[in-house]
Amino acid sequence: MPGPTVPEGYDKHAHEPFAVTADLAVLTIRDGVLHVLLVERGQEPYKGHWALPGGFVQPDESAETAARRELAEETGLSDVSGLHLEQLRTYSEPDRDPRMRVVTVAFTALLPHPPEPHGGSDAAQARWVPYDKAGPLAFDHDRILADAHDRVGGKLEYSSLATAFCPPEFTLGELQHVYEVVWGTVLDRPNFRRKVLATPGFVEPVPGAARLTGGRGKPAALYRAGTATTLHPPLLRPIPEGRPA
Amino acid sequence: MPGPTVPEGYDKHAHEPFAVTADLAVLTIRDGVLHVLLVERGQEPYKGHWALPGGFVQPDESAETAARRELAEETGLSDVSGLHLEQLRTYSEPDRDPRMRVVTVAFTALLPHPPEPHGGSDAAQARWVPYDKAGPLAFDHDRILADAHDRVGGKLEYSSLATAFCPPEFTLGELQHVYEVVWGTVLDRPNFRRKVLATPGFVEPVPGAARLTGGRGKPAALYRAGTATTLHPPLLRPIPEGRPA
């Protein structure tokens, strides 16, 4: 395999030092509130500021691989293979890092059950922070986080993404809670139920008359994520339109 | 501004030579068929193969800026400021370029009226190729192109993206044609009309009783793109579901 010398046909400008990182917007629901995983930076720049977890892509990694590796490191989870990880977009403004040229590929990760506050391996410290209170972050991470929230909120409409926030077996109430928390709305429970059950492949009941205990009220039937990835018809969020400008 | 030396807090691995490129999936409709802009590679690797247009991101550019610059160069258009350009995703597999580590940020561009076959400035030659006949492309460009098509097809449902394929003033028949060509389906004309006109902000009529000539049949009223970017409710494509696997 040829080394990193410049082959003919490539402009030499290509070898300006581009560093490539993978940053993660890890979202979960804790205590009924949307939370995001943040780390406190221990180095300049933005030392002491909170930031999205992430790190450099290694020479033998894809950005996806790097993101999953970072996710495992930061969350301390042993098995991140089943977690939902999705590329968000790439941020490449020349001045987004004051020190050098860093292009970051941002990812969105969704976790069902929040692993305890944990301490990342290399990161200074990592914490779950309510999405609303995720104050000014380092670099352009505020925008990345906002983009991630937008993307997730939109994908809830036409994909079965909401199940990624839920454990393997969940109740329809838990599923509805995901929509309400991410969208910041309140949904009608019977109507939500009717819609979900009428969407083929969204969820499938757990046959063994399984029921969930623990809370008050009538026990709820358990469901598993179905085989469908896209929802037809979509589950539209209430009245988000009306801003034609 | 500090030079490209490694500041403390950055892992030295960050400085493995990552080249960053911006590649474009430029789509348009010619003669009622979806076309994509391809260039023939004049250099190894993949010399003689067709590929998506693109090029290296310069040190002072964002990927978006580089993409728009490349778009102007490849299409020969003087004004690309009004064209729809959207980041698709980033492809970073370590072996996607046999020579060196190249991370590419892919973009999708939509053109209303196809500029003539043109000859790009630096590229060997550029041609409009029907989407169906865009044979095996260089690198992983087949997948990029397929991803672009998927993305565009999906965004037609819930955004006013279709107007980006149309000239500033267009008929509802032309707009419908965009949907039919991208989706590969046939739509009912009266129903399409009713739906589009009922969606606030999608299109607005050109007041000056303007009408289009040139073809057979009754002249059609002209419309402009409205102010809305997202469609509520969405314009769902017929029967694309049913594949729960």
Place this chain on the structure above:
DNA sequence: CCTTTTATGGTCAGCACGACTATTAGTCAT
């Protein structure tokens, strides 16, 4: 003048959806 073509207008049944009420089945406090 008649056919062809395309745009536009309208009808009608089915059903999806929102709003709402009712019932069931648990926990908890007294």
Place this chain on the structure above:
DNA sequence: ATGACTAATAGTCGTGCTGACCATAAAAGG
């Protein structure tokens, strides 16, 4: 126990969107 409370589930009903049609208007071409 017993009643209050909570949450899940079931059902109803009217509005409005949708798909499948049919009909008419306005041009071009023979």
